[in-house]
Amino acid sequence: MPVFLKLLLITLFFKVNADTTIIQLEDSTTVLCATGGKYALTQNKVNAWEYYWNHPLSAALYLTELNSGKKIKIVENPKGLVIHANLSPLEKYVSWYDTYLKSICIYNIASSNMLILQKNIQCLPQWFPDDSAFIVYDQFDIWKIIPGRNMHINLTNGYGRKHKIIFRQLSDSILVAFNTLNKQNGFFKLTENDPKLLSMDDCLYYFPIYPLDEFKPVKSIDSNTWLLLKQDAGIPPSYYSTSNFKTFYPIDSFKQPTLLKSTIIRFKHITGILYTPLTFDSSKKHPLIITYYQNFSINLHKFQPYQNSEGTLNIPTYISNGYMVFVPDVKTKKGHPGPSAARIVVRSAKKLRRYKWIDQKHIGLQGFSFGGYITNYVITHSKIFAAAQESAGPVDFISGYGSVKKGSNISLQPLYERGQNNMWTTPWDNPRQYLLNSPIIKVQHITTPLLILHNENDIIVPYAQSMELFMAMRRLDKQVWWIQYKDEGHQLFKRENQEDFSRKQLEFFNHFLKGAPPPSWMGK
Template identity: 45%
Template sequence: MLTAKPISIPLLLCCCHLMTWAQKPVVTNDSYRTWTRLSSTYGIRDDGRYIWYQYGSPATGDILVLHSRDNKLQREFPRGFNPAFSDDRFLFQLPGDTLAIFSSDSVSYLPDVSYYTIEQQQLILQKPNALIWMDLNTGRSKTIHEGPVSQITFKGQQLAFITDRTLRYYQRDVDTIRILHDSCTGPLQFSRDGKRITCQLLPAKLPPPEQIRVWNYQDNYLQTPQPIPTTVVIRLEDAQALPVNTPGTQIAYQNGGRYIITQNSLNYQEYYWNKAVISTLYLVDTQTGERKTIAANKENLLVQPAISPGEKFMTWLDPSSHYIRCYEIATGYTRDLLKGIEVAQWTAGDSALFIHTANDIWQVDPTGRKPAVNITGGKQGHTIFRLLFPGIFAAFDTKTKENGFWRCYNNSLAPCTMDDCLYYWPQYPLDQYKPLKAKDTTVYLLQHMRATAAPNLLLTDDFIRFTPVTNIRPEADYNWLTVELTKEGLLYKPANFDPQQKYPVIFHYYERSKDYLHRYLPPALSEGNLNVPSYVSNGYIVFIPDIRTKKRHPGKSTAKAVLRAAKYLSAHPWVDRQKMGLQGHSFGGYITNYIITHSDLFAAAQASAGPVNFFSGYGAIRKITGTAMQQLYEQGQNNMGVTPWDRPGLYLKNSPVIRANKVHTPLLLMHNDNDNAVPFAQGMELFTALRRLQRPVWLIQYRNEGHQLFRDPQKLDFTVRQQQFFDHYLKGKPAPDWMKAH
């Protein structure tokens, strides 16, 4: 026994040393500066042989990468941006107005290029005092115009540009410049057939603001909006300008075709009660200038107007009936196609269209001759489908949160891959990295991420086998996180989680959360919310409850979800039930404010820019835009469904400030004076009430900041103060000086 002791002690010390050495560092407030990220912009050449992408960090800046599919070429261009493929050339810009052209493993540089566009080896260069046409096939160049240019559009052998306010048109084959209009502004667009140009006329000069204003209840707008510019189509054969949108209307859809859709200019936010102008769609023929009234709705806004690729049909969504409606241009006949969410795609020749419903995709005959066919059957298997490319479907399992791709074989749908990850789903914020297809071949570029693994690019030609392109793994060097899908929401734990320890918990929320299981959250400074990986890496448990708001009871319904999650989590032995906190921003801030006025369960709470008084909030106007807040309460996120004079008791029950005397939870507020979403007065109301009651409360205000923080110094300052606040109340660290009485 005695002889064993000298051996065991050195071994124990050695093991402890190895464990300490193997521990990974935690995420700090400086980690975000060097955290490598994949940019959400990338491209693939038409033949699928080459791709480009960008990656980098705030410290390094973005690095542009050219990569060949066969892995024989990979070139990096620090700070490169605005890239484009042109046959065997790769073009991009560099800071300092330099255009770089990579070809045959060498790079040439053209100085003083502020903008460029290229098509079929024809390169247009915009320089500070010249517009140049360069033929990359021959190497010859020609100065088209000497002097500054503000707008450019280019198609084949045609070029249009604006100098000062004059629209000029150049044809290469005749080598002449014509003046088309003397009072134009952008954007410029050639029609697909190259016979017309659309542009906007310069608006009339606005009169100076009035020193005295009379507010009239009969005004259509609470604040007079900026005038809608007039769009014109200029025929190149005779330079005749045809107005597209008449006074009181605006462009609703244009895509370079013969037809443009316009609509009445409306007070959109107030349309649920303000019917001074009716929601109406018009179809404008840019060849003749003829305008037809297609649809009108006195009850709801007509949305998603579009024209089929072959220009045989016009479609829109009618919210009153929930039908996708279709107008046949040749016959003038309008049909109700299907109750759905949106038009996804059309087949060749406009013979059929695909419509997304809540779960499925339907193939529909726009003429109504054939019955609609459900081609996915997703509702039966708790899977949602969305058409991504012809014959390729994105799929999302609403129970397991698996994401992947299915394919149509011989009119039968079959899965290609479904994984515990996020590839792409067309719903914010899961739509950041959109898959791309090479134009001339079936090669696809897409990304793959998990909460535990950063986004990386993949190549595939069948959505079954994937070839990695990038290997970005910054989280591997840190004490990162794990995430679990629970019945109440998402549970984030440190990677070095020890079930024998007790952890402080922060509940962070906004609305629905379960679908975000595989979303990767990089370290970042706080704009008003909670940076989950930073807190988890530093020894917190973070739980994101799945929030569902009940109409007329937003406070009670959301509080129930959070309290239910707290009860669920408190049953685990590794949770310190005395050290649980709350954090939310905007509507999440409202949830925080409501909970602490109805429960003493939590040891600390931090609310950023959250409403507190539904009465004063309802009657307020937005500081920047000057529009009324009423729609937010009656129909929007605050979800009351009634006015305060119809149900004052409901507004009272949902106003946290009314129960300020029930607050015993230490509260840190952050609210800024330029907030256009939630008036600064809301945060001040709760602060002054709690100050009057002498309850522990602090309000941080950043001058000239808005609903979210935009400047890095302010973000860093708030991030530090938020951490100090939670560390004091949930970890027992000393209070920082700013929290003490002075």
């Protein structure tokens, strides 16, 4: 009989000292985190994905003296993961993030004392070269921490929290700022008191969080001139120069804009972006598509280019074809991802259809991946939508919980218990909760025509999820179409497939939301 052998390639790190002694830093159970001139940090190998329940080894952290090989366990049996462990520049301190404490921890090597920072710190320590202090950020402001004296100095004087502006350092004296309320972006100067405003504009320059971090401003080597990008929803990124962050001079302003504008919309407990043409006839009614993922409103001033769909909705394409597009922020409730997301989507539709220029009988839905799940949940619990398109969305939380990622055989259980699906329980502990969040058990209530995109090689969401949905809708004689492409996965990568799906998606919505004749691929 054939014998299959699995070959393991193991990399081991050693330290070779001047006297030719060799110190092994890794073995079958430990992995190197960081190394300096005097010390190395090692940690037990653990299954980070399942650590919340499956940890035969604790995520213990060790400090090894490179000259002697002496190993000191500085974190014994943490209840959570110990991640991002690192040494300070002069190796006086060790820092890491504890997922159970939800805090940054600082360990003084000489004294063995540990400092635990407040829970809302948003980044890892940025050390001064002499180890005397480090910079960290909370949700809004910038702090200087002097660990030797346990001093915490708010460098932005609480101005960020007071005005709901997030500050981050661009240089020693210049701060980049993002207003969480109106989504303005700009720059301040760091002072001994409140930060001094330089500019805050209705555009996007740069902010060091995804997806606003496209191009970090850079300073000239021999002058005080900075190069940066500026963009808006309908204006492509263009390069500008500045020396004071008050006046900006265009370097290339010849790029073609897209004819759309973005507006922040707020209803009770709902925030989102409404995309409309630059000019439109408000006396006429326009079809509306609502699309979503999670937190999108930070993209208010991010350029939206024309491009083919990978499974999502290309906003400029639909704006140029006479649609309005609304993208609400979706934050799900623990244990109730489906109902909490659906509540936001349905309420958004009911609020928006009050506008006289929205065609309330022709509102559609579109979602990709987790957004596809939201689409599936909404159409099984609401009858107000005229068409829906979902790409690779889960539909059955019980079968999904017991699945693995194709190709890697990694369990999807943590995705449901601790990840995006936000259940925080198991199907055997709370079967009713899993059923209530599974659209598949309410398929009989669907009245919305549905277009599905899901490919067999999807390694993120099992292909069987869409199979369940399609077969159930087919059995119930519902209006459903399923598109899949050979050799494609969770999203479309081949240009010809992107072009084909983009066309079919638009034809689908044009038929159900604008009354266009059905394309031949939809059949009779």
